Amino acid sequence: MSTSKEDFSLPTTPDASAPTATYTASCHCGSFTYTVTQSPPLNDPSATVMECNCSICARNGYLFVYVPDERVQFTKGSIEEFKSYFFASKKMAHYFCGTCGASCMARSVDPGFFPGMTCVNVRMFEDVDLKTLNLKPADGKSYDPTTAA
Numbered sequence: 614m615s616t617s618k619e620d621f622s623l624p625t626t627p628d629a630s631a632p633t634a635t636y637t638a639s640c641h642c643g644s645f646t647y648t649v650t651q652s653p654p655l656n657d658p659s660a661t662v663m664e665c666n667c668s669i670c671a672r673n674g675y676l677f678v679y680v681p682d683e684r685v686q687f688t689k690g691s692i693e694e695f696k697s698y699f700f701a702s703k704k705m706a707h708y709f710c711g712t713c714g715a716s717c718m719a720r721s722v723d724p725g726f727f728p729g730m731t732c733v734n735v736r737m738f739e740d741v742d743l744k745t746l747n748l749k750p751a752d753g754k755s756y757d758p759t760t761a762a
């Protein structure tokens with residue numbers, strides 16, 4: 614199956630009434646622990662997890678979902694305490710633990726570039742069997758956020 618540019622769609626806010634599941638997640642060393650409320654639950658047949666071929670996702674092995682910012686709740690640490698990495702358009706902050714280096718999440722820092730959504734790395738989730746996930750290829754490599762609407 615080939616991927617096209619159209620396969621890389623920007624996230625949309627889930628329907629507030631849709632079913633959700635809350636997952637516990639952490640970086641490797643435990644400096645950061647947080648919960649992520651995802652809709653639909655990852656074991657729902659309609660749930661998809663993005664596997665992106667862009668330069669950063671390929672290197673970090675990101676498997677991600679987008680959730681509204683308020684559905685990421687820190688129980689230890691905070692998003693400000695992550696180390697952050699920026700590249701290209703510098704619109705996205707890529708957050709990782711400064712101690713263990715785990716790549717946990719990414720969030721736009723540009724209010725005009727899909728604000729309010731956090732890209733969360735599902736690999737940090739506890740009790741999720743990655744082999745059961747419905748992975749969807751995302752062609753981030755061909756996606757240029759500097760020219761997208």
Ligand SMILES: [Zn+2]
Pocket residue numbers: 640641642643644645710711712713714715
């Ligand atoms: Zn850590």
